[in-house]
Amino acid sequence: MDRFETMRLFVRIVERRSFTLAASDLDLPRSTATQAIKRLETRLGVRLLQRTTRHVSPTLDGEAYHRRCVAILADIEDAEAAFVDARPTGMLRVDMHGTLARTFVLPALPEFLARYPGLRVHLGEGDRWVDLVREGVDCVLRVGDLHDSSMVGRRLAMLEEVTCASPDYLARHGTPQSLADLDGHVAIGFLSTATGSIIPLEFMEAGGLRQVTLPSVVSVAGAETNTALARLGLGLTQVPRYHVAADLAAGRLVEVLPDLPPRPSPVSLLYPQSRQLSPRVRVFIDWVSETFRARAGDGVRMS
Incomplete structure (x- = not known):
């Protein structure tokens, strides 16, 4: 595991507060994740994470390192996304209301997956408030006025x-x-x-x-x-x-x-302010905007 991969792992552990969940998100054995963080702490000469049987949290040094890692990884993703042939890969985790998904998103999903064969998609379903960072969700699709200032929102359409x-x-x-x-x-x-x-x-x-x-x-x-x-x-x-x-x-x-x-109620896609807009989320936003635009007039108005 190289340094950038270790940074991604560390950021995910801090977000998920769990070695097990972070390793699962990144398709790694938990033992690999544990050993990688041990080697990272040894190389830096500081303790980055406080571990208990139920909870993982960053130390003060860990918080400082996390901020630097997020900025570095965002710069890398921006640099890679600048190339025309760069294709998004990995797991995209999206949460949305079930009826909204079944009406607008699922019918067109095969086309999205064919367009981006390197992506895998996990769809969460519900009306509840989702802690995107803690739960490892990349973005949520929501209907209604936006109130959470910690999220970046892009309005996609208006529903009659x-x-x-x-x-x-x-x-x-x-x-x-x-x-x-x-x-x-x-x-x-x-x-x-x-x-x-x-x-x-x-x-x-x-x-x-x-x-x-x-x-x-x-x-x-x-x-x-x-x-x-x-x-x-x-x-x-x-x-x-x-x-x-x-x-x-x-x-x-x-x-x-x-x-x-x-x-009419706005439909918006939200993602955390603390995360740079990843290529996975960027292409999903563009695609889901197209999907709603194709349904304009069917109880849908473009914002």
């Missing part, structure tokens, strides 16, 4: 949102024709992953954006459950149009107040 409910719910509560008609209605409470609070319904009208908080019988944190409960007639909900396009077409859900739509 729709207010809807089941025919059974509307038969029992009536179909509102104005915001005033929402009195007496209930909504499925969708919890924000950032605040833990129920997100109010939004309506764009001539006077600007109006937010309405309706009572909820049921509250949820998952988008799939939210839509399933709407089909069961448990309240009004607001979701991206693509998510319920089949339900609307089949009549399982009905659009409500179409002239007062919610704000």
Whole structure:
């Protein structure tokens, strides 16, 4: 293992807080990783890592060396990426919501892998907040406003949102024709992953954006459950149009107040500020931007 490979290993251990996870990420035996760091510490004459049975953390010298390694490795990746024939290789770890992945990303993924045969892709699925550095994730694809200042975000597209409910719910509560008609209605409470609070319904009208908080019988944190409960007639909900396009077409859900739509939701790709944009992430951003652009008009607006 040469010096640059050892630097990459050391940086990964600091990020993952684990020899085992870092070795797995880099396709190395754990024993190889352990011996490489021992040789590195011997060569430098300092202890870089504090080790316990459950946790690995950098010493003060380790933190200083980590900062230098990140800068050096970023310069190397930039230099290599400057050549036309340089092709990204290795494992790309991406996290995204499952419905977003199945609708926009997965159908085009074979083309991406054919274009970059040196890449392998791990797709994580969920709505939860992800610690990209600690969990070894390269980037995340998220829907909604960005609040985490530690991340660099690139907006890819805007998703049209729709207010809807089941025919059974509307038969029992009536179909509102104005915001005033929402009195007496209930909504499925969708919890924000950032605040833990129920997100109010939004309506764009001539006077600007109006937010309405309706009572909820049921509250949820998952988008799939939210839509399933709407089909069961448990309240009004607001979701991206693509998510319920089949339900609307089949009549399982009905659009409500179409002239007062919610704000469209941004789709963004995020990666840590502490990491230089790697060739793997760079080509994924370009490709996924193409993928959303190809779906423009299908409930998707380009930002």
